[in-house]
Amino acid sequence: MIKNSQVSVRTMTDQNLTDFIRCPYKFYYAHIEKKKHPLGWRQAIQHIINKVVSSYFQLPQSHRTPANVLMLIDQYWGRLELRMFDSQLQYYMAAATVTDSLMRNLSSESEIAQPLFLYERFRMNLKELNADLSLTFDVAEWQQDSFIVKKFLVDADEQMLELYCHLTVVFSEKVFGIRPARIEVVTLMDGDRHVFNPNKDSLEAGLIYLQMMKALLEDTRQFSDLYNMNECPACPFQGVCDRDEKNERKQKYLS
Template identity: 45%
Template sequence: MKLHQHFLRSMTDENIKAFIVCPYKLYYEFIDKKKSPVDWKQIVQQVINKVVYSYYQLPFEQRNATKILSLVEQFWSKVPIQKFESRIQFYTIAAKMTDDLIRYLTTETNPTPPLFLFEKFKANIEELDVDLSLTFDVAEWSESSFVVKKYLVEAKPDMLMLYFYLTIVFSKKVFKKIPEKIEVITILDGTKHTYTPTPENMEEGINYLKLIKHLLGDSSSFNELFTEEQCAVCPFEQVCERGARKGTENNYLS
């Protein structure tokens, strides 16, 4: 098992998110290329992305609650119910997702379409010697403001911090300015997390990403970073060798 140096020099936001969830899962999914079955949270995220994308593509006068209901029905009707723990969960999640998408999307009052809608950008971060890729879900830009929005199934504090710093650093490098506001809407708990970045956050973000890169390259810390709560739902649980590697990680990773 080995994290190749070229991987450490060319990363995506998905790589880093997987690392924060579990460094071993990152290896099996992105380095060893083992096929991971899609779980229900990934399916819900895909539906959310499709609804948000389709909604913002509409003329402003057609953006309303009825249209959101129609879009959810269109995409949710293709979701396999067997991916969920029960029929109750399947319908409960659908109702919760629909309610929160209506709640937040219908409050959007800007008639101008977003400048970026699920667009991926790549930039070199010199301070890290890393080529980094990041997808902007919704980015609204005008002469007076720059607002970035993301709709997620859920996000723990460490994921919110990651997205906050990634967005600031990437925006400054690519667009030469930091967002006026960053909004992350987490659908399962119906919460809007709002951040107002400052210039000081840019240096904090660089230092944060330096730490992430250091941890990625230091396999001796992997056993300290993973949490067993993820193991029960991890698709790689049966092949993961984390127990056998304890104390000898450097023999496997470098």
């Protein structure tokens, strides 16, 4: 049960913000109460993607081939457990889709000589939020007087794409003093590449967005308006979540 209507968030990470967007209750139980929970299939596949992409860019350019992408996928995919998935069909469909997307997208990135960043995590204190921010840069490629940031995700909706872009801009300008020339997010389950071109107004927009997110994170009274029912079936916190009770009280109040 959620005990307090107001919570204090001192550190905002890309992971806890992503969990909040998927479902604020999941964010609360995982990151505020720090309840232990099993790894879900989406997180497990994301770990594999990170390993494959990182290993691929550490290969000499002459070895960055589709065959070696497949070799890396085979190397890491065996760590997945079938019980994480709803069915065998879901498991095999995910394997086929992610494999195809990784081979296609990584092959097109083979010309990057040496990434500027490769899965490097940065942390900073943002005085505008009175909180720390933490973000991992998957792959960054230097280009002239700026850089291109690339991220490889299992999937992402518009809110998550917006979150990542704002975080990347704020970090880039506040920590490095440089606005990224381009931000690319590849969502592997649908094979799409989402491209964003930050401008001079992007930093202010990012700060406003993060201030709004912090306010939402800290006010549990708004969670019942924000949660996503589609996340419920696979949620590890079904046994403790009080979303239904809160919604029932809200409906009685409104009626």
